[in-house]
Amino acid sequence: MTTTLLVRRLKRVSKEMRTLGETMDYYGGFGKMGDRGREMIGAARLVKSWTKHIERRLRGRYWPDRPIRQTLNRRGHRLARLLAANRILK
DSSP, rough: OOOHHHHHHHHHHHHHHHHHHHHHHHHHHHSSHHHHHHHHHHHHHHHHHHHHHHHHHTTTTTSSBBBBHHHHHHHTTHHHHHHTTOOOOO
């Protein structure tokens, strides 16, 4: 998966969470379902902020548009070394 595809998926998830949260808020009113709907709207805002952060990094080419595993390995990233040592990243 490339970072561009990741951003697209996160945007879709954020939009769906916001829509569902608004529906829950509307039908739930002041009850528990309404509270959960408002929480979901807040979580959707958080996911959207993640996508903005990743896109900003992409524009600066900090994260090139190639598979994430290659990006980590190419930069000699500590996380890549840690995952390789634990045989998580192949």
